Amino acid sequence: MQKREEAYVCPECRGRLVDDDGHGETTCVDCGLVVRTGETDRGPEWHAYEQAERVQKSRVGSPMTNMMHDKGLSSQIGWQNRDASGNVLSTRQRMTMHRLRTWDERFRTRNSKERNLKQALGEIDRMSSSLGLPEPIRETASVIYRRALASDLLPGRSIEAIATAALHAAARQAGIPRTVDEVAAVSRVDEMEFKRAYRYIVRELHLEIAPPDPEQYVSRFASELSLSEETEIRARELLRIAEENELQSGKSPVGLAAAALYAAALLTDEKLTQDDVSVVADVSSVTIRNHYRELLEADSKSPSMDNERLQRY
DNA sequence: ATGGTTTTTACTGCGTC
């Protein structure tokens, strides 16, 4: 129970989140940010342990849309100007039918767009819930999704994929990024499709998304590993020094964050194995090994750090 | 498509509890 509480940290200010009313609403003690936790909606009631099963069990998804016209509840008004028994209609009746067809069509497309949007927003809600993302992120994600929809980016891609991508983009824009793996884990589409969709909408919508700062991952990983404040601060320092030395170019921010935490734990004599970090950060222990040495090296060479060392001792 | 870079996978030996 205690462990659980520690896992919930305010994405804005790192304050502790408190479940105040048992209604699935959680607030941050420091900044008052209201966050909905994963308790509210639990996603599908079924479990899928591998992709094949997921496809089989999932009852939503785009493949059905191809068939919607015939399988759905909607029926279409035929194009032939004949009545049910095959008699040709009068001019007047034909005009009426024409008008009806027009409206029928409008109604149908409008309906499908709305259904589409509704489903997508539901997905976004569900996913951001289980990722612990705050409300504003969902708003941004919905906006991005709507833009994608308006720009006709949907055809040929699944609703879920675009919705997932929109959420990912929103989180990164807001500086509260989740790793690709984390997002993929709660999405109904597989990682490949999700990444494809992400690149696609970023390109087509000209979204400006800065590469994530490794520091943005530090606090989350640190609290997941229940590390001390000091270690976390040291990790941040290490990353800043690394940044000055341009050590990060080309490296994955997640890997760097993980390495920084490990290195920091070493410096503060906190018990933390490479494996521990690699599990929560979802990077290999090799990556951590390769990075943390560089980080420590840059750290020892950095003058600012030397000063700090001197002050400390 | 290609090439260069990073990350992962898999396997290794070493020291410690």
Place this chain on the structure above:
DNA sequence: GACGCGGTAAAAACCAT
């Protein structure tokens, strides 16, 4: 012996061109 750690080589993934 299991575990944590470190190194390595080859494969895979990623990115810009």
